[in-house]
Amino acid sequence: MPARKSIRSRASRRIKIRDFELPLTSMMDMLVIILVFLLKSYSASTNSFSSEKGLKLPISKSQEIPPDSLQVVVTPEGLNFENQRIVQFVMSADQLGTEAATYSLKPEDLDENGMRIKSLYDSLTRAREKAELLRAQSKQRDEKGQPLPFDGVLAIQADQRVRYETIRRIMYTAAAAGYKTFRFLAMSRES
Amino acid sequence: MLRRPTARRKKEVAEVQLNLVPILDAMVTLISFLLFTMSFLAIVSIESPFPEASPEINQRKLDEPPLQLTLSVREGETEIWSPFQKIESRKLPHLEPGKPDTASIHEALLAIKQQFPQEKQVVLAPHPGLNYDALVGVMDAARTLEPTDPPIYFKNETTGMDEAAAALFSDVVFGNLLGEE
Numbered sequence: 001m002p003a004r005k006s007i008r009s010r011a012s013r014r015i016k017i018r019d020f021e022l023p024l025t026s027m028m029d030m031l032v033i034i035l036v037f038l039l040k041s042y043s044a045s046t047n048s049f050s051s052e053k054g055l056k057l058p059i060s061k062s063q064e065i066p067p068d069s070l071q072v073v074v075t076p077e078g079l080n081f082e083n084q085r086i087v088q089f090v091m092s093a094d095q096l097g098t099e100a101a102t103y104s105l106k107p108e109d110l111d112e113n114g115m116r117i118k119s120l121y122d123s124l125t126r127a128r129e130k131a132e133l134l135r136a137q138s139k140q141r142d143e144k145g146q147p148l149p150f151d152g153v154l155a156i157q158a159d160q161r162v163r164y165e166t167i168r169r170i171m172y173t174a175a176a177a178g179y180k181t182f183r184f185l186a187m188s189r190e191s
Numbered sequence: 192m193l194r195r196p197t198a199r200r201k202k203e204v205a206e207v208q209l210n211l212v213p214i215l216d217a218m219v220t221l222i223s224f225l226l227f228t229m230s231f232l233a234i235v236s237i238e239s240p241f242p243e244a245s246p247e248i249n250q251r252k253l254d255e256p257p258l259q260l261t262l263s264v265r266e267g268e269t270e271i272w273s274p275f276q277k278i279e280s281r282k283l284p285h286l287e288p289g290k291p292d293t294a295s296i297h298e299a300l301l302a303i304k305q306q307f308p309q310e311k312q313v314v315l316a317p318h319p320g321l322n323y324d325a326l327v328g329v330m331d332a333a334r335t336l337e338p339t340d341p342p343i344y345f346k347n348e349t350t351g352m353d354e355a356a357a358a359l360f361s362d363v364v365f366g367n368l369l370g371e372e
Contacts, residue, residue, distance in 0.1 A: 024211040024212070025211070027215065028211055028214065028218070031215070031222065032218070034222055035218060035222055035225075038226070039225070042225055042229055049234050051234075057234075058323055058326075058327040059327075060235050060327050060330075060331055061335045062236065062334070062335070064235055064237070065235065065236070066234060066235070066236035074323075155236065157234075158323040159323065160322060160323050160327075161323070161324070162322065162323045163319060163320055164317045164318070164319055164320070164321045164323070164326055165319035167323060167326070168319065168365070168367070171241065171365065172368055174241075175241045179241075180240060181238060181239070181240050181241070182238070182241070183236040183237070183239075184236060184237045184239065184326075186235055186236070186237065186327050187234065188234070188235045190233065
């Protein structure tokens with residue numbers, strides 16, 4: 001009798017010693033699936049473009065991934081440059097609160113026959129001068145030993161409701177400030 | 192005296208278990224890294240240079256008139272024309288106000304591309320009230336070749352070989368940036 005008791009107590013001790021092990025195999029399976037999915041849909045992008053809250057970008061068939069550059073974000077309410085609101089649009093009084101409301105630039109924000117946006121021109125000029133200074137200080141040189149020229153690329157990210165007259169003014173202003181190439185940003189059709 | 196319990200059964204039960212914990216750690220780190228660096232916002236771009244004008248360019252145009260394919264998007268219609276009368280002008284009415292018929296524009300441009308396979312540039316002159324969505328739609332219709340489109344071949348001047356065009360009119364230039372309608 002004491003011997004039987006002894007065996008039982010040994011068995012119970014063995015049960016106590018055994019650790020609880022989480023079944024990791026199923027978790028591994030799940031993680032492998034997630035990993036494969038992420039690797040498949042991973043697109044290493046070299047830009048840091050971010051979208052504004054409430055901004056509806058149009059959908060494009062283009063497949064060109066834009067490299068990093070300076071960008072102007074045009075929301076229906078205003079114009080942002082380098083994450084700062086530089087121009088606030090106004091809504092015409094008769095359209096206040098309506099769905100089809102259109103915003104426009106204030107006449108005092110414009111010059112050169114209403115084509116150039118003053119504050120945008122100042123911001124773009126400052127950004128160009130800063131870029132040129134950085135290039136002059138950089139060790140990178142072209143074949144003639146001169147600092148690399150300013151690339152003059154401006155990305156334009158506009159809400160789908162923004163009208164061409166505003167985009168045209170932005171392009172005009174940017175060209176006056178030394179930006180000669182424009183990149184119109186849109187959402188990929190495949191996303 | 193009781194005999195010592197046999198250890199044979201216990202040996203059979205003992206399994207070799209792979210230590211999954213470090214693999215799991217590596218996977219969690221990898222997944223976190225991928226999630227942090229992944230761009231969920233699939234942004235694409237359409238590039239357009241600022242149009243350049245110079246006496247030399249103008250003289251060259253007078254000496255040898257180019258196609259200068261122009262798309263004038265007006266309030267109610269889109270006109271496809273060439274200022275040098277290289278093609279017959281075509282007017283395509285909008286589907287609804289402010290919404291150009293991009294499918295018809297694409298079809299018309301496809302026919303022009305077959306006629307001028309070397310041509311890459313299109314001049315776009317939208318009216319000021321056109322919205323950005325419609326503008327991108329027109330640019331897409333003018334630039335992109337769909338997989339269902341018939342192949343267009345052109346002679347590569349450097350290699351001398353016939354090549355299939357990858358795009359319709361890839362270079363979009365705005366023709367009314369200085370304020371004219």
